[in-house]
Amino acid sequence: MTTTANAAICRGHDHPFTIEPVELADLAADEILVRVVACGICHTDLAVRDAQLPVPLPVVLGHEGAGIVEAVGSGVTGTKPGDRVVMSFNSCGTCPSCDVDAPTYCYNFFPHNWSGTRADGTPTMRYKGEPMAANFFGQSTFASHAIAHDRNTFVLPSRFDGIPLDMIAPIGCGLMTGAGAVLNAMQVRAGLPIAVFGSGTVGMAAIMAAKIVGANPIIAVDVNDERLALAKELGATHAFNARDDAVGKIKELVPQGLGYAFDTTGINKVIEDAWNLLAPKGICGIVGASDPADNLTFNEAAFMGGGRTVMGILGGNSDGAPFLLELLDHHLAGRFPFDKLIGHFDFSEINEAIEASEAGHVVKPVLRISAE
Ligand SMILES: NC(=O)c1ccc[n+]([C@@H]2O[C@H](COP(=O)([O-])OP(=O)(O)OC[C@H]3O[C@@H](n4cnc5c(N)ncnc54)[C@H](O)[C@@H]3O)[C@@H](O)[C@H]2O)c1
Ligand SMILES: [Zn+2]
Ligand SMILES: [Zn+2]
Structure with missing residues (x-):
């Protein structure tokens, strides 16, 4: 069943992001459909906008997403609809780096994170009927809904229920780095x-x-x-x-x-x-x-x-869920007060949020995309 989403399309440095309807593909076996609650804006999103990284444009960016699971692919067992999740970068799971729990150095990092498609070359998103570059860091979460993967989507244990998702979102990139x-x-x-x-x-x-x-x-x-x-x-x-x-x-x-x-x-x-x-x-x-x-x-x-x-x-040599949860435990204990860095913006204010970040007014802008 096709899912319609609203996504912020990035067309390069000289264009503002525009929020437009897109269609998400049917889930592959390892994929997870997430309703995005919030997404942080990272300098790396802007590096892509400015063509400093080899990601195709136009593209739907966003790689510090958190949200609620809506559906899971046939091969996903540890995550179910309704789970609160945070997303991070993706990796292949089978290369020499992934074998030793060093997925940030995945030999197949590019196809899984920056190619604009799934690693097998198929698109996860369409815009006006045509393939649109997405699957950025295996998520593209400047959008109301995102297709993420079993390997980069982490269920939040209930001890973190007191931390809102619009606070947790940026843990998956800049903070962990x-x-x-x-x-x-x-x-x-x-x-x-x-x-x-x-x-x-x-x-x-x-x-x-x-x-x-x-x-x-x-x-x-x-x-x-x-x-x-x-x-x-x-x-x-x-x-x-x-x-x-x-x-x-x-x-x-x-x-x-x-x-x-x-x-x-x-x-x-x-x-x-x-x-x-x-x-x-x-x-x-x-x-x-x-x-x-x-x-x-x-x-x-x-x-x-x-x-x-x-x-x-x-990616701070993160091994995925264990490290992110360790950081959230430091936060609960008061040793990692990253909330002091965050400024919230409505999704519709994405361009203002970027401006605030580039002008140095807000350290970590986080977009509020839907209600938790
Ligand atoms: N390697 C990774 O895994 C990874 C992950 C996330 C982000 N990044 C990259 O890390 C970098 C930092 O990200 P961020 O989100 O903290 O960016 P940021 O833009 O918020 O922070 C950069 C800081 O550098 C300061 N700065 C500028 N010129 C300076 C100078 N000459 N001396 C000292 N400070 C100066 C700026 O004022 C700013 O506060 C970016 O390039 C981003 O793309 C890398
Ligand atoms: Zn980042
Ligand atoms: Zn790998």
């Missing part, structure tokens, strides 16, 4: 200094996680003073404006160098500065979407001699 970079990928050690470059959702999540593990000092760097003030509320011990010699101030504060430098800006110069601040055995984690043609330059002797690491990190 920053927190996971600290907790899973770099495995930040208590007592070592960390600097986080960029205090957006990803950077703020990293700062909260650095506080959880007891890193010290925790240094936030941004160009936006309001964000720096919030970073201090969330756990940063120091906050420096990048326009005001942040590099010099970090050198003064930690003359022995940083144990960890985490870049979320995707700006080459910032990453190279961050790298140059590392102590021996230091790790420079990078996650920002940058120009596909960018290359970084590191000094070979410092790289080898100090045993330093440059670490590309995708």
